Amino acid sequence: MPATLLTTTTTTTLDHARSDGENLWVPLAELKSAIGWELKPEGACRGDQCVPIPPGREREYFSEGRFNVAALARYIGQPVVHDAESETWAIGEAAGARNSALRSLEAPDFTLPDLTGRMHSLSDYRGRKVFLASWASW
Amino acid sequence: MDLPVWQGLFEELGSKGFTPIAVAFDSRGAEAARPWIEAAKPTYPSLIDEHHVVAELYGMVNVPIAVWINEDGRIVRPPEPAGTSDAFREMNRTDFSLAPEARNRLAGARRAYLDALRDWVANGEKSRFALPEVEVLRRLEPYTDTLALAHTYFRLGEHLCRAGRMEAGQRYLDEAKRLRPESWAFKRQAWNLEHEQKAGGPEFWAAVDALGAGKYYAEVPDIPPVSV
Numbered sequence: 001m002p003a004t005l006l007t008t009t010t011t012t013t014l015d016h017a018r019s020d021g022e023n024l025w026v027p028l029a030e031l032k033s034a035i036g037w038e039l040k041p042e043g044a045c046r047g048d049q050c051v052p053i054p055p056g057r058e059r060e061y062f063s064e065g066r067f068n069v070a071a072l073a074r075y076i077g078q079p080v081v082h083d084a085e086s087e088t089w090a091i092g093e094a095a096g097a098r099n100s101a102l103r104s105l106e107a108p109d110f111t112l113p114d115l116t117g118r119m120h121s122l123s124d125y126r127g128r129k130v131f132l133a134s135w136a137s138w
Numbered sequence: 139m140d141l142p143v144w145q146g147l148f149e150e151l152g153s154k155g156f157t158p159i160a161v162a163f164d165s166r167g168a169e170a171a172r173p174w175i176e177a178a179k180p181t182y183p184s185l186i187d188e189h190h191v192v193a194e195l196y197g198m199v200n201v202p203i204a205v206w207i208n209e210d211g212r213i214v215r216p217p218e219p220a221g222t223s224d225a226f227r228e229m230n231r232t233d234f235s236l237a238p239e240a241r242n243r244l245a246g247a248r249r250a251y252l253d254a255l256r257d258w259v260a261n262g263e264k265s266r267f268a269l270p271e272v273e274v275l276r277r278l279e280p281y282t283d284t285l286a287l288a289h290t291y292f293r294l295g296e297h298l299c300r301a302g303r304m305e306a307g308q309r310y311l312d313e314a315k316r317l318r319p320e321s322w323a324f325k326r327q328a329w330n331l332e333h334e335q336k337a338g339g340p341e342f343w344a345a346v347d348a349l350g351a352g353k354y355y356a357e358v359p360d361i362p363p364v365s366v
Binding site: 004006007008009011077078079080081082083085086088090091092093094095098099102103105106107108110112113114115120122123125126127128129130131132133134135136137138 | 301
């Protein structure tokens with residue numbers, strides 16, 4: 001069964017991933033397209049952020065051409081929860097990073113669609129006073 | 139519903155550099171939000187937030203909750219109820235009517251809040267409603283590991299409910315609610331995913347009543363309701 005990986009903003013089907021207990025093994029070749037991480041000599045990298053694999057613990061991260069995405073998330077402080085029956089995994093945000101970002105008082109950016117599917121980012125409205133307000137149909 | 143009120147404000151203040159951005163916390167997606175948006179015809183951005191991304195990013199636990207962001211992209215008021223009050227709790231739960239006195243209190247909270255917004259638009263950082271950084275920080279809820287975990291369970295739960303795995307989905311939503319009991323967005327969205335009408339049903343009112351003297355909408359200390 002393919003696994004499904006949820007992040008705060010994305011839903012990705014991983015056709016060749018393997019779930020085993022608390023581990024989610026993603027083929028190295030799919031790492032970048034599936035979750036945006038790639039392996040470099042300096043560690044696991046996404047954009048300009050690189051996380052060195054902790055020395056001596058390689059076996060927690062690498063197995064048979066696969067990389068343990070859940071172990072990496074936990075290592076960098078992201079919560080990981082999963083539903084074994086449907087092989088659905090959710091990786092959240094690292095509280096420390098979120099907290100310091102918010103406490104800088106720099107309004108965190110986001111991108112969301114309107115009814116027509118057109119995408120809007122908060123940062124598109126820089127230079128205006130923004131009243132960011134929630135509502136719901138429920 | 140608040141969309142038309144914000145439209146009025148945009149028509150009044152849009153030319154002065156003011157923009158509402160409305161975000162619908164609706165796991166059922168655009169189709170759930172569409173009737174309200176089409177009725178209000180907002181000309182400001184009215185966005186659909188299926189995964190409650192903005193709730194997670196800013197720490198919004200209910201609706202309507204708003205944050206004020208200045209021209210430099212800095213937060214000048216943290217998440218707080220946007221011109222509403224607990225007066226709705228006195229609503230007649232059969233015909234949804236509100237006694238005139240309670241209706242006036244609600245209108246008073248709204249007027250005070252809209253006037254505060256007007257003051258900010260007119261006076262910018264000199265407005266007493268644009269809070270100093272130290273005060274924004276004091277009011278901001280810290281983002282903890284527990285909150286991060288709660289939002290992760292919520293994400294798993296809403297996804298599974300939408301994927302037709304209602305029982306498992308609700309189990310994870312329960313976990314999110316347990317970890318972040320003050321989130322009415324979690325509670326009401328979970329009810330709504332179970333059944334579209336359930337978020338405003340007897341379960342909702344029982345949970346509101348269980349607050350007792352506790353608040354559903356926190357009072358905004360420096361924007362008290364005016365009398366109308």
